[in-house]
Amino acid sequence: MARAAALEGLSRIVYLGGLVEPGGGMSEHLRSRAEVADILASGTVPVTTLRAAMVIGAGSASFEILRYLVDRLPVMITPRWLGTESQPIAIRNVLDYLVGCLEVPGTAGQTFDIGGSEVVTYRRLMDLYAEEARLPRRRIFPVPVLTPKLSSYWIDLITPAPAALARPLAEGLSSRLLCLDDRIRSLIPVELVDCRSAINAAIRHSRWDFEDAGESEPAGGFPEEGTLPGDPAWAGGTMYRDHHRIALAATPEEVWEPVARIGGKTGWYYADWLWTIRGLLDRLAGGTGIRRGRRREADVSPGDPIDFWRVAAVEPSRRLRLVAEMKLPGCATLEFRVEREGERITWLHQISVFVPSGLAGIVYWRIVDPFHHFVFSGMLKGIARETKKAVVAGPEHVPPGAPPAGRALRRERSP
Helix, strand or coil, X not given: CHHHHHHCCCCCEEEEEECCCCXXXXXXXXXXXXXXXXXXXXXXXXXXXXXXCCEECCCCHHHHHHHHHHXXXXXXXXXXXXXXXXXXXXXXHXXXXXXXXXXXXXXXXXXXXXXXCCCEEHHHHHHHHHHHCCCCXXXXXXXXXXXXXXXXXXXXXXXCCCHHHHHHHHHHCCCCECCCCCHHHHHCCCCCCCHHHHHHHHHHHCCHHHXXXXXXXXXXXCCCXXXXXXXXXXXXXXXXEEEEXXXXXXXXXXXXXXXXXXXXXXXXXXXXXXXXXXXXXXXXXXXXXXXXXXXXXXXXXXXXXXXXXXXXXEECCCEEEEEECCCCXXXXXXXXXXXXXXXXXXXXXXXXXXXXXXXXXXXHHHHHHHXXXXXXXXXXXXXXXXXXXXXXXXXXXXXXCCCCHHHHHHHHHCC
């Protein structure tokens, strides 16, 4: 990198590394990050090195590990390093400093420590996360025999972060990572975000694809604290997605007509008795229950109630998105998408998305997920019957990473 930058005539390299612990008692991971800074600085291109502890934001590996541990473990047996102090920084402030380095020539050839306004322990970060995620306070029991290496294996077991990443990060958590100087604050003045606000923003924006149900980009662009296209699947916390589809020899308008009438007196086109039972259970839990009603039988608008759902978005003949109002250990949406292929075929997609709240939400999804496959397939068959049009393909379950509907159909027809 250093040689290539010199050959191409670059004017600056800006490197985001890690804070170091005074005295040199660093983990192998932290030493390697410091070594990268030294190698880059040995070249002829001026280097600005920023050193940070935990970055609070979706996709930050150390933050994601903390998120999964708190989400999934109401009770934790932890190593003593949970009391180690650190100076985390919000991703928004990291970006402020990265951009600011390009605008302030005096930062060239310098090394700066960047951190937030607070010095906190990892246990305090866990407590803050639980509070902002509206989870019960976690029961944490530190034990002296759990070494950083042993705890790294536990993290590997509990979290979806890959072991090659989780283990070195866990071993580095025992280091006391604080800013040794604050010179950068005078060179690049920024409004520092406190830990609670940074965690709240990371939780709130982690799953924009839940809010927009898989759209390519959320309205207003990507929030700094949220996940981005290309992030690993484990970034942003746990989200479950169930996708089914069916192809009909019909126009989008013909497919949309029964979709727009769903719920209320029309019902759900399959296993209405299951929906009734779910509504009764919800009423017993203090929820809305299945209201068996809607404002208009043949039309839907944003904000309309449909049984224990509410209409979040409508694009006639294209998209209907419902948000659950029933009592749930998490948030759920149910979406129908109508997609035309050529002149004679229309695909109807049914997409269920669930973002669990803590371990209870994960257990809930594991219980109901087996029912989704036959209920959702039955609903699509029922909608197809209402159109009185021929089924071309499906209904089928769509696994993650499957080809688009049209390409899948062409592959199915090919000899």
